[in-house]
Amino acid sequence: MIKDTSGQDEVLQTGKSKKKLGLVITGVVIIAALSAQVVFGGPNASSSVxxxxxxxxxxxxxxFTRDIAATGFVVAANAPQIYSPEQGYVSLQVKAGDSVTQGEVLATVKSPTLTNRLQQEEAELQRLSGELEGKKLDVRRQNLALNRSLDLARVELSAADREDRRAQLSIQKNLISQIDLEEAQDDLARAKLNFNHAEQEVALGKDTLAFELKSVENQLERQRLIVEELKRQVASLDVIAPVSGIVGNLLVDQNALVNANQGLMKLVDLSAYEAELQVPESYAAELGLGMAVELRIGNQNISGVLSAISPEVNNREVTTRVRFSDENIDGIRQNQRLSARILLEHKENTLMVKRGAFMSEGGHIAYKLSGDIAERIEITTGTSSISEVEVLNGLQQGDQIIISSYDAFERAPSILLR
Structure with missing residues (x-):
């Protein structure tokens, strides 16, 4: 049986059907274009993230506060090292870790040489003291002799004056000759001369004796000072604690032979603390004494000021000391770790943005947001702190930018945030 021709039939579209199909295709293209615009951010978006x-x-x-971050630890503000006052054998009275009070004996240095010298000088002091007493007796004896010679000269003068007056009366009565009168006058002149010389010799003798006595007294005083200094040195052989605190490291062994000015031990005064910070070398030139510092010790926020800056650099770091401004700080310990912010500069009315990885581009490029589109723009930044960056040009207050790393953007002019 022969089949019909339905399988070979083909439907022919009229002009109206073709027009409808064209409209459908156009609509699909438009929808696809709109979808592409949504996905790729329109013609201005190069990529999306x-x-x-x-x-x-x-x-x-x-x-805007410009600051730098630093780490460090708590140290004792007063940690004196104890030294041996003289050469000798040391007897330690304390151990490492012992608590001591100011004035307590920490160690005793036995110095036979110094003790023997003190005894010798004390003997010399006693000798000079006896010599001074003997000199005083000798001065009294010589003063007595000088006064005796002066008194004798005064008596002779008085006798010569009396003979002269007798001769004057006798010559008036013609009882003696003119020669006898003149002889009496010569005796009076001689007695006056002797008396004047005796007065001068007595005065000179007394001055000489006073000088000699003063010289012996000065020798005695000098020797007394020597003995007092040696007594002070012997007394300093008992090494006492200059402050109250805790004994740190012992630098010598018990009964060891030590030299003068050799370190014996370290004390730690726990009543006063400071912070020792390690600051990167790049900031060394910007540090200055008196700068404010904010410290974080445990759960405490403590303020302080920069009190010392080391003149040398170790491991690319500069060591600084911070003195606490607050008093009566509790709960801190020696060598406790801490973090700090050193406040370098403070500015009013400053445009700024949060610091982020975008600064790795040098601070000249930023991606500014406009809706879901981030456009690449050029900016100018100034100084930076731990958390903020100063904006000098390219942005305004309220603008939003991407502050994370731009490595994945590959310097695209615009980014779609989806």
Whole structure:
């Protein structure tokens, strides 16, 4: 049986059907274009990135504090080292870790040489003291002799004056000759001369004796000072604690032979603390004494000021000391770790943005958000702190930028955040 021709039939479209098909195809193209615009951010977006993979921050306006971060530890502000006053054998009275009070004996240095010298000088002091007493007796004896010679000269003068007056009366009555009168006058002149010389010799003798006595007294005083100094040195053989605190490291062994000015031990005064910070070498030139520092010790926030800066660099770091401004700080310990912010500069009315990895580009490029599109723009940044960056040009207050790393953007002019 022969089949019909239905399998060979072909439906021919009319002009109206072709027009409808064209409209359908056009609509599909338009929808695809719109979808592409949504997916790829329109003709201005070069690539896209998930919004939750980037960090976004807004540009703010206000007070900008430039600071640097540092780490360190708590140290005792007063940690004196104890030294041996003389050469000798040391007898330690304390052990490492013992608590001591100010004035307590820490060690005793036995110095036979110094003790023997003190005894010798004390004997010399006694000798000079006896010599002074003997000199005083000799001065009294010589003063007595000088006064005796002066008194004799005064008596002779008085006798010569009396003979002269007798001769004057006798010559008036013609009882003696003129020669006898003149002889009496010569005796009076001689007696006056002797008396004047006796007065001068007595005065000179007394001055000489006073000088000699003063010289012996000075020798005695000098020897007394020597003995007092040696007594002080012997007394210092008992090494006492200059402050109250805890004995740190012992630097010598018991009964060891030590030299003068050799270290014996270290004391730690626990009543006063400071912070020792390690600051990167790059910031060394910007540090200055008196700068404010904010410290974080455990759960405490403590303020302080920069009190010392080391002149040398070790391991690319500069060591600084911070004196606490707060008093009566509790709960801190020697060598306790801490973190700090050193406040270098403070500015008013400053445009700034949160610091992020975008600064690795040098601070000249930023991706500014406009809706879901982030456009690459050029900016100018200034100084930076631990958490903020100063914005000088290219952004305004309220603008939002991506502050995370731009490595995945490959310098694209625009990014779609999806």
């Amino acid at each position: 998930a919004k939750d993979r980037v960090q976004i921050a807004a540009v703010t306006f206000g007070e």
